[in-house]
Amino acid sequence: xxxxxxxxxxxxxxxxxxxxxxxxxxxxxxxxxxxxxxxxxxxxxxxxxxxxxxxxxxxxxxxxxxxxxxxxxxxxxxxxxxxxxxxxxxxxxxxxxxxxxxxxxxxxxxxxxxxxxxxxxxxxxxxxxxxxxxxxxxxxxxxxxxxxxxxxxxxxxxxxxxxxxxxxxxxxxxxxxxxxxxxxxxxxxxxxxxxxxxxxxxxxxxxxxxxxxxxxxxxxxxxxxxxxxxxxxxxxxxxxxxxxxxxxxxxxxxxxxxxxxxxxxxxxxxxxxxxxxxxxxxxxxxxxxxxxxxxxxxxxxxxxxxxxxxxxxxxxxxxxxxxxxxxxxxxxxx
Amino acid sequence: xxxxxxxxxxxxxxxxxxxxxxxxxxxxxxxxxxxxxxxxxxxxxxxxxxxxxxxxxxxxxxxxxxxxxxxxxxxxxxxxxxxxxxxxxxxxxxxxxxxxxxxxxxxxxxxxxxxxxxxxxxxxxxxxxxxxxxxxxxxxxxxxxxxxxxxxxxxxxxxxxxxxxxxxxxxxxxxxxxxxxxxxxxxxxxxxxxxxxxxxxxxxxxxxxxxxxxxxxxxxxxxxxxxxxxxxxxxxxxxxxxxxxxxxxxxxxxxxxxxxxxxxxxxxxxxxxxxxxxxxxxxxxxxxxxxxxxxxxxxxxxxxxxxxxxxxxxxxxxxxxxxxxxxxxxxxxx
DNA sequence: ATTGCCGTGGAATACGTATGCATTGATCTG
DNA sequence: CAGATCAATGCATACGTATTCCACGGCAAT
Numbered sequence: 001x002x003x004x005x006x007x008x009x010x011x012x013x014x015x016x017x018x019x020x021x022x023x024x025x026x027x028x029x030x031x032x033x034x035x036x037x038x039x040x041x042x043x044x045x046x047x048x049x050x051x052x053x054x055x056x057x058x059x060x061x062x063x064x065x066x067x068x069x070x071x072x073x074x075x076x077x078x079x080x081x082x083x084x085x086x087x088x089x090x091x092x093x094x095x096x097x098x099x100x101x102x103x104x105x106x107x108x109x110x111x112x113x114x115x116x117x118x119x120x121x122x123x124x125x126x127x128x129x130x131x132x133x134x135x136x137x138x139x140x141x142x143x144x145x146x147x148x149x150x151x152x153x154x155x156x157x158x159x160x161x162x163x164x165x166x167x168x169x170x171x172x173x174x175x176x177x178x179x180x181x182x183x184x185x186x187x188x189x190x191x192x193x194x195x196x197x198x199x200x201x202x203x204x205x206x207x208x209x210x211x212x213x214x215x216x217x218x219x220x221x222x223x224x225x226x227x228x229x230x231x232x233x234x235x236x237x238x239x240x241x242x243x244x245x246x247x248x249x250x251x252x253x254x255x256x257x258x259x260x261x262x263x264x265x266x267x268x269x270x271x272x273x274x275x276x277x278x279x280x281x282x283x284x285x286x287x288x289x290x291x292x293x294x295x296x297x298x299x300x301x302x303x304x305x306x307x308x309x310x311x312x313x314x315x316x317x318x319x320x321x322x323x324x325x326x327x328x329x330x331x332x333x334x
Numbered sequence: 335x336x337x338x339x340x341x342x343x344x345x346x347x348x349x350x351x352x353x354x355x356x357x358x359x360x361x362x363x364x365x366x367x368x369x370x371x372x373x374x375x376x377x378x379x380x381x382x383x384x385x386x387x388x389x390x391x392x393x394x395x396x397x398x399x400x401x402x403x404x405x406x407x408x409x410x411x412x413x414x415x416x417x418x419x420x421x422x423x424x425x426x427x428x429x430x431x432x433x434x435x436x437x438x439x440x441x442x443x444x445x446x447x448x449x450x451x452x453x454x455x456x457x458x459x460x461x462x463x464x465x466x467x468x469x470x471x472x473x474x475x476x477x478x479x480x481x482x483x484x485x486x487x488x489x490x491x492x493x494x495x496x497x498x499x500x501x502x503x504x505x506x507x508x509x510x511x512x513x514x515x516x517x518x519x520x521x522x523x524x525x526x527x528x529x530x531x532x533x534x535x536x537x538x539x540x541x542x543x544x545x546x547x548x549x550x551x552x553x554x555x556x557x558x559x560x561x562x563x564x565x566x567x568x569x570x571x572x573x574x575x576x577x578x579x580x581x582x583x584x585x586x587x588x589x590x591x592x593x594x595x596x597x598x599x600x601x602x603x604x605x606x607x608x609x610x611x612x613x614x615x616x617x618x619x620x621x622x623x624x625x626x627x628x629x630x631x632x633x634x635x636x637x638x639x640x641x642x643x644x645x646x647x648x649x650x651x652x653x654x655x656x657x658x659x660x661x662x663x664x665x666x667x668x
Numbered sequence: 669a670t671t672g673c674c675g676t677g678g679a680a681t682a683c684g685t686a687t688g689c690a691t692t693g694a695t696c697t698g
Numbered sequence: 699c700a701g702a703t704c705a706a707t708g709c710a711t712a713c714g715t716a717t718t719c720c721a722c723g724g725c726a727a728t
Contacts, residue, residue, distance in 0.1 A: 004394070004448060006714055017678045022716055032676065047470070049447040053396070054714030056387040057683045060338070072416040073610070075409065082406040085433050094444060097431040099419050110428060113383040114338060114684095136381070250614075257615040276407070280584075281591040282616040340684055351708045356686055366706060388684030391713045448714095 005048045014042035025050065065303060066096045066116040068130075070123045074220060076247050079275055080122060080144065083293045087300035093117070112137055118303045120144050125187040140306035144299040146190050152315040154306055156299035160190055163288040163322035164197025167242050167270050170324060172205035175333035176268065180213040180238035182227045182248055191216065191244055194272060198242055213238055217248075224251025229259060232267075239333055240268035246275045246287055253283060253329065264331035274325055284328035290320050339382045348376035359384065399637060400430045400450040402464075404457045408554060410581050413609055414456060414478065417627045421634035427451070446471055452637045454478050459521040474640035478633040480524050486649040488640055490633035494524055497622040497656035498531025501576050501604050504658060506539035509667035510602065514547040514572035516561045516582055525550065525578055528606060532576055547572055551582075558585025563593060566601075573667055574602035580609045580621055587617060587663065598665035608659055618662035624654050 007021040014021065016035060023031045024039035031039075042048075056062045065088055069077045085095045098110060100123060111119055112133065119134060119141040126148055134141045140154075147155035171179055181198060184191025195216075202209055212234060217223035224243055228251075231238055243249035249271030253263060261267050264286075271278060274289035298318050305311040341355040348355065350369060357365045358373035365373075376382075390396045399422055403411045419429045432444060434457060445453055446467060453468060453475040460482055468475045474488075481489035505513055515532060518525025529550075536543055546568060551557035558577055562585075565572055577583035583605030587597060595601050598620075605612060608623035632652050639645040 004714085007716095008714080018715080019679080019717075020677060022714095023677085026716085030676065035677080047446075051391075051714050052447050052449040053387050053390040054683090055716075057385075057391055057685095057714075058716040060683070062387070072412040072419070075412075078406040078409075078412050081431075082433065085406070085431065095431055097415075097419065097429055099416065113386050115386040254615040281588040338684085341686095342684080352685080353687075353709080354707060356684095357707090360686085364706065369706080385684050388713090389686075391684075391715095392686045394713070 004051065005046050007048070007050065009046055010039065010042045010048050013046060014039045060114075062115055062117050063093050064096055064116055065093045065300075066098055066111055066119040068098045068100050068119065068121050068123050070100060071220075072097075072099055074247060075250075075275060075277060076219065076245060076273065077122065079292050080296045083296035084120060084144075084300055087297040088304075091300060091304050093300075093304065111139065118142075118307045120299055120303060122146070125185065126189065127187055140303060142299050142303045142306065145295060146188050147317070149189050154302055154311065154316050156295055156302055156318045156320075157189075158290045158295065158320050159322050160193035161197035161200075163272060163290070164194040164199075164242075165201040166288055166322060166324045167272075168198045168201035168205065168207075170326075170330070171240050171242070171268070171270070172202065172207060174240075174268070174330065176240040177207060177333075178213070178236055178238045178240075179207060179209065180231045180241040181209060181215070182224055182231075182241060182243045182252060183214065183216045184219050184244035184248075186216055188219075190219075194244060219245050219247060221247055221251040221254075224248035224253075225255045226251075228252045228255035232259060232261075238267070240270070240330070242270050244272060246271035246273040246278050246285060249285055249287065249329075250277065250283060253285070264329050268330045270330060278325075279327070286327045286330040287325050289323045289325045295320055338385065339380050341382070341384065343380055344373065344376045344382050347380060348373045394448075396449055396451050397427050398430055398450055399427045399634075400432055400445055400453045402432045402434050402445075402453065402455050402457050404434060405554075406431075406433055408581060409584075409609060409611060410553065410579065410607065411456065413626050414630045417630035418454060418478075418634055421631040422638075425634060425638050427634075427638065445473065452476075452641045454633055454637055456480070459519065460523065461521055474637060476633050476637045476640065479629060480522050481651070483523050488636055488645065488650050490629055490636055490652045490654075491523075492624045492629065492654050493656050494527035495531035495534075497606060497624070498528040498533075498576075499535040500622055500656060500658045501606075502532045502535035502539065502541075504660075504664070505574050505576070505602070505604070506536065506541060508574075508602070508664065510574040511541055511667075512547070512570055512572045512574075513541060513543065514565045514575040515543060515549070516558055516565075516575060516577045516586060517548065517550045518553050518578035518582075520550055522553075524553070528578060550578075553579050553581060555581055555585040555588075558582035558587075559589045560585075562586045562589035566593060566595075572601070574604070574664070576604050578606060580605035580607040580612050580619060583619055583621065583663075584611065584617060587619070598663050602664040604664060612659075613661070620661045620664040621659050623657045623659045629654055 007018050011018045011021045020031060021039050024036040025043060067081060067084055088095050096116060119139060121141055122144040143153060143155035145157060147153045147157055183195040186192055199209055213231060215227040241252060243252055249269055252269055256263050256267055263269055271285050271287035274287045278285040278287050302316060302318060341352050345352040345355045354365060354369060355373050358370045359377060401415060401418055422429050430450060453473060455475055456478040477487060477489035479491060481487045481491055517529040520526055533543055547565060549561040575586060577586055583603055586603055590597050590601055597603055605619050605621035608621045612619040612621050636650060636652060
């Protein structure tokens with residue numbers, strides 16, 4: 001029913017062979033300017049677009065890249081998916097969005113049928129089986145924002161440990177001593193490294209971080225929202241809380257309002273990422289900035305380099321710096 | 335370099351023909367249980383997945399659907415893309431995400447090369463050329479949340495006019511008379527219909543809506559954020575403002591804070607959509623609810639019906655009802 | 669004038685799957 | 699027991715593109 005216009009149709013109209021059509025439209029040097037123009041006209045007239053299935057079969061490349069995220073409604077992901085999409089498009093690739101919850105089976109099947117030239121893993125926990133599966137089939141992939149922590153990885157990440165240290169330093173300087181942490185999942189390097197840097201720098205300042213003031217969970221709104229009341233219920237409630245990322249911090253901020261606390265007078269809250277949302281007047285969230293856009297673009301370029309075989313075979317790990325962004329959710333302890 | 339395992343490899347190992355492999359793995363009734371099992375084992379052993387390019391070329395179906403949005407970082411879209419993805423997956427289709435800014439050319443090329451079985455347009459303005467192009471090539475598509483307003487459309491939409499009426503009724507009842515509107519773009523039915531319903535119901539209540547208290551713009555944060563100060567600068571500033579959607583309303587709320595206004599004491603603000611964010615403590619936004627998830631799922635199912643030829647050839651327009659959600663950003667005029 | 673090269677374009681084929689048709693062996697029917 | 703029917707499988711081909719190899723004609727060099 002759907003009338004597919006093929007290169008043969010164009011060839012017939014232009015009075016040349018199908019091979020010449022293919023060459024002309026791809027600017028092959030072995031076709032004269034005159035016939036190239038003739039073919040162009042015919043293709044235009046027929047409203048012809050090369051079938052990408054035919055092309056894929058012939059070239060064994062799809063010019064398509066998969067991007068795996070967990071939950072798009074988590075405000076973090078759109079800010080990484082959008083620049084990824086744009087950079088991939090600029091590099092001549094299309095984006096297949098796959099949201100993977102726990103069903104690695106489905107994701108696996110979609111990934112392994114040769115329909116993707118490469119994959120961006122924006123969601124891999126340290127125990128995911130996906131990387132091994134991709135390795136086995138020689139499908140290029142890169143980690144975005146998280147990695148396995150193994151050497152040989154291809155990853156675009158942030159200096160999480162450094163960012164954690166920054167926050168600890170600020171809190172110590174502000175006089176806080178009863179400090180809490182709502183960290184990311186311990187099975188993500190993002191969660192672990194931020195906690196690690198934070199702990200190390202606190203320890204250097206002589207400040208302890210007892211388990212009773214530590215919560216860990218997914219990088220979600222609910223994690224911050226649910227954790228804060230539990231932390232505040234302690235005998236000696238914290239005067240400051242460092243959150244695994246901005247989304248968690250925003251959850252905590254809303255919980256603080258629900259609990260009738262004033263931020264920052266009663267409680268200092270600090271996030272990580274500096275999402276655009278963090279700068280909204282309702283939040284004015286003090287946080288740690290890194291260049292999310294560059295994080296994504298870097299991942300896209302790295303993946304394409306891996307696809308074209310230009311990447312370092314020993315792995316590449318691109319690390320972006322962090323910067324403390326003081327806004328209105330932190331205060332000196334009085 | 336990448337060793338592709340094909341059905342021929344499986345056939346050789348299983349000691350059958352390639353045709354039998356194809357049939358066995360697709361549960362064709364004409365293959366015996368014994369050989370089916372034999373083929374299964376061989377496929378498993380070789381870690382074989384059918385090439386989707388080969389399959390596409392042969393069946394002329396990609397089981398892939400394109401979803402076009404403008405800007406994923408706009409908080410509205412993730413809440414529609416996520417359920418779309420899940421419903422499409424449940425229906426056996428994959429999702430190709432395409433963000434279209436103004437470059438219809440790029441989008442067009444990607445859409446028209448037969449690499450998609452169908453398209454969800456979540457972004458179409460009334461003057462977009464895309465629908466015509468898709469029609470010309472017989473590529474099935476549905477509108478999501480917006481449509482052209484023409485008969486024959488396939489669309490999953492909300493009762494925008496009814497929703498606008500709801501808000502007007504409430505504001506009138508609360509005693510507001512100097513009312514403003516920050517509506518969506520006039521070249522979207524979403525923007526037009528909400529404004530229309532709002533205007534009609536206001537008029538029925540004997541309340542005018544002068545141009546000086548009307549702003550129109552994209553459904554973005556910045557639209558609300560920039561428009562509010564302009565509206566407030568009038569000689570007789572409004573006591574209530576109805577925003578085209580929640581994202582715009584949230585922009586307006588933040589602008590109100592920046593201007594030192596108290597909401598709802600000094601100003602009533604009402605949104606549309608009831609995004610999860612609207613319920614956050616920092617906002618507690620009074621708004622109009624509709625079932626976003628169902629909106630998306632309905633669109634997915636309608637598209638698949640169009641693809642399989644089961645949809646009504648005269649077009650189908652699925653309309654979801656709206657409901658007023660009172661929270662904390664509206665108040666009676668004192 | 670012959671040779672050889674170069675520029676241009678066509679014929680043929682590969683890519684991997686699905687499927688119509690032919691084939692085979694076996695069972696059934698009268 | 700011969701012929702018909704049927705289940706199971708193989709053979710061959712189509713899908714649309716890119717590309718290798720080959721053919722042909724013109725032109726320059728000798």
